[in-house]
Amino acid sequence: MTTAPTIQFLDRRTPPHIITLILLAGISALNMSIFLPSLNRMANSFATDYATMQIAVSGYLAATAVLQVFVGPLSDRFGRRAVTLGSLIIFVAATVGALLATSIETFLTFRILQAAVASGMVLSRAVVRDMVPQEQAASMIGYVTMGMALVPMIGPTIGGVLDQAFGWQSTFVFLIAAGVGVLTLCFFDMGETVQGGGVGFREQIRNYPALLTSPRFWGYAASAAFGSGAFFAFLGGAAFLAENIYGLSPAMTGLALGAPAVGYAFGNFLSGRYSVRLGMNRMAVIGNSVASAGMAMSLLLSLAGFESAWVFFGFCTALGVGNGIMLPSTMAGLLSVRPHLAGTASGLGGAMMIGGGAALSQLAGAILTDSAIPLQILMLVSGLCALLSICLVIWREGRLRIA
Numbered sequence: 001m002t003t004a005p006t007i008q009f010l011d012r013r014t015p016p017h018i019i020t021l022i023l024l025a026g027i028s029a030l031n032m033s034i035f036l037p038s039l040n041r042m043a044n045s046f047a048t049d050y051a052t053m054q055i056a057v058s059g060y061l062a063a064t065a066v067l068q069v070f071v072g073p074l075s076d077r078f079g080r081r082a083v084t085l086g087s088l089i090i091f092v093a094a095t096v097g098a099l100l101a102t103s104i105e106t107f108l109t110f111r112i113l114q115a116a117v118a119s120g121m122v123l124s125r126a127v128v129r130d131m132v133p134q135e136q137a138a139s140m141i142g143y144v145t146m147g148m149a150l151v152p153m154i155g156p157t158i159g160g161v162l163d164q165a166f167g168w169q170s171t172f173v174f175l176i177a178a179g180v181g182v183l184t185l186c187f188f189d190m191g192e193t194v195q196g197g198g199v200g201f202r203e204q205i206r207n208y209p210a211l212l213t214s215p216r217f218w219g220y221a222a223s224a225a226f227g228s229g230a231f232f233a234f235l236g237g238a239a240f241l242a243e244n245i246y247g248l249s250p251a252m253t254g255l256a257l258g259a260p261a262v263g264y265a266f267g268n269f270l271s272g273r274y275s276v277r278l279g280m281n282r283m284a285v286i287g288n289s290v291a292s293a294g295m296a297m298s299l300l301l302s303l304a305g306f307e308s309a310w311v312f313f314g315f316c317t318a319l320g321v322g323n324g325i326m327l328p329s330t331m332a333g334l335l336s337v338r339p340h341l342a343g344t345a346s347g348l349g350g351a352m353m354i355g356g357g358a359a360l361s362q363l364a365g366a367i368l369t370d371s372a373i374p375l376q377i378l379m380l381v382s383g384l385c386a387l388l389s390i391c392l393v394i395w396r397e398g399r400l401r402i403a
Contacts, residue, residue: 009189010188010189011189011191012081012187012188012189012190012191013191014191015127015130015131015190015191015193016127016186016189016190016191016193017189018140018144020185020186020189020190021124021127021128021144022124022144023181023182023185024084024120024123024124024182024186024190025120025121025124025125025144026120027091027117027120027178027179027182028117028118028119028120028121029121029155030155030175030178031091031095031114031117031175032057032060032061032235033155033156033159033235033257033261034155034156034158034159034171034174034175035056035159035168035171035172036057036156036159036235036238036239036253036254036257037156037159037160037163037239037242037250037251037253037254037257038159038160038163038168038171038250039053039054039056039057039239039240040053040239040240040243040244041163041167041168041250042056042168045168046103046104046107047104048104050240050365051365051366052104053104054236054361054362054365055108056107056108056111057235057236057361057365058236058358058359058361058362058365059108059111059112059358060111060112060114060115060358061232061354061355061357061358061361062354062355062358063112063113063115064115064118064350064354064358065350065351065352065353065354065355065357065358066351066355067115067116067118067119067351068118068119068121068122068348068350068351068354069348069351071083071087071118071119071122071123072122072126072345072348072350075119075122075123075126075194076194079192079194080123080126080127080130080190080192080193080194081186081190081191081192083119083123084119084120084123084186084190085183085186085187085190087116087117087119087120088116088117088120088179088182088183088186089183090113090116090117091114091116091117091179092176092179092180092183093113094110094111094113094114094116095110095114095172095175095176095179096176097109097110097113098110098111098114098172099169099172099173099176117179118350118354120182121350122350124144125144125331125335126335127193128140128144130193130194131193140272154258155258155261156253156254156255156257156258157251157254157255157258158171158174158254159171159174159254160249160250160251160252160253160254160255161250161251161254162174163250164249164250164251210338211337211338211345211348212348214337214338215393215396216333216334216337216393216396216397217334217337217338217345217349219389219390219392219393219396220284220330220331220333220334220337220349220390220393221330221334221348221349221352221353222352222385222386222389223284223288223326223330223386223387223389223390223393224326224327224330224331224334224349224352224353224386225349225352225353225355225356225357225386226356226382226383226385226386226389227287227288227291227322227323227326227327227330227382227383227386228323228327228353228356228357229353229356229357229360229382229385229386230291230295230319230323230360230378230379230380230382230383230386231260231319231320231323231357232354232356232357232358232360232361232364233357233360233361233363233364233375233378233379233382234260234316234319234364234375234379235357235361235364236360236361236362236363236364236365237364237365237367237368237375238256238257238312238313238316238375239253239257240365240368241309241312241368241372241375242256242257242309242313245370245371245372246308246309246312248309256309256313257313259313259314259316259317259320260316260317260319260320260323261320262317262320263316263317263318263319263320263321263322263323263324264320264321264323264324265320265324266320266321266324267287267290267320267321267322267323267324267325267326268324268325268328269324270321270324270325271283271287271324271325271327271328271329272328275328275329275332280329280330280332280333281329281333281390281393281394281397283325283326283328283329284325284326284329284330284333284390285387285390285391285394286325286326287321287322287323287324287325287326287327287329288322288326288383288386288387288390289322289387290318290321290322290325291318291319291321291322291323291326291383291386292322292380292383292384292386292387293318294315294316294317294318294319294321294322295315295318295319295376295379295380295383296380297315297318298311298312298314298315298316298318298376299373299376299377299380301315302371302372302373302376303373307371307372307373312372312376319379319383322383326386326390330390331349333393334349335349360378360382363378364378
């Protein structure tokens with residue numbers, strides 16, 4: 001399709017409105033971050049240590065990675081609408097289970113089942129690619145994820161305030177209400193965007209080699225994985241630093257954890273504004289450069305003796321700006337390698353991104369000391385690898401043009 005189709009809000013005969021896509025992707029991000037200020041108190045409540053409680057982050061990310069491998073192909077076969085609604089129903093049920101859990105084992109089981117909501121991140125991108133061409137997709141994904149970023153920006157703050165006022169369980173009550181709301185909205189607004197009844201599994205499998213042997217796909221996916229990996233490392237260690245090193249209250253911890261999302265929203269705005277003009281590859285380079293520069297400055301200041309919450313969380317805003325610029329373009333790039341397998345490509349790329357994030361999140365929890373420096377080094381290395389990945393894509397495309 002070369003032009004965007006007509007969209008009517010709350011009309012199931014047309015593609016979903018951008019508001020629906022924003023909230024669908026946003027609830028996935030909200031579920032990932034809202035309870036982070038409560039990790040220490042949750043560990044005390046379940047009589048376990050912080051490392052075990054942190055599995056609620058890394059284990060959730062690992063389950064999300066596995067899920068995304070299947071969500072894309074399922075949506076290519078059965079349609080975006082059916083898979084979205086089914087995933088949201090599972091999420092609401094799992095959140096009720098997590099709220100009522102009386103042991104850490106039961107809680108973590110339901111927490112991992114909550115990963116079903118991550119289909120929203122995959123399918124919101126795939127729906128955009130169903131609707132518009134490649135460069136417009138980068139721009140529209142930028143606007144969708146800009147709005148999505150507003151949710152996790154305030155999510156940890158909401159979680160911290162709710163925890164301080166009513167206890168950590170109240171954050172899961174909030175998630176149940178949000179899940180029911182988004183499920184209702186998708187039911188009434190989300191029309192099917194897969195054309196011709198979907199792509200059969202056998203046909204998808206026949207096309208896998210063309211996708212998985214594409215250096216462009218792997219380059220874009222690696223850039224997205226390493227770039228977002230710095231943020232997931234942040235998720236794994238920032239709550240510990242905020243409370244145990246910097247002495248922040250739950251409410252202030254929530255505000256500090258929202259720092260990257262503030263930058264992410266601004267970066268997404270820049271992506272939506274300039275992606276069509278500058279192109280996907282250039283935007284990805286700019287984004288990765290901004291993120292790496294921010295992490296480098298944060299590390300240098302800490303090494304120079306200026307380590308503080310302001311330095312650490314302040315420069316994490318630059319990480320958010322960089323990811324907000326980079327991710328829409330790299331995701332649009334990997335979706336465009338084989339457009340008829342957009343759901344599959346989105347799922348595989350998302351699995352690499354989240355799977356790598358789970359590993360970095362767990363690693364971040366393991367290397368924490370009485371300083372932010374080990375975490376800053378990990379985040380910087382991840383950002384530089386993302387920059388190298390997209391540079392290799394550009395270098396290869398240049399060589400092919402010369403040939």
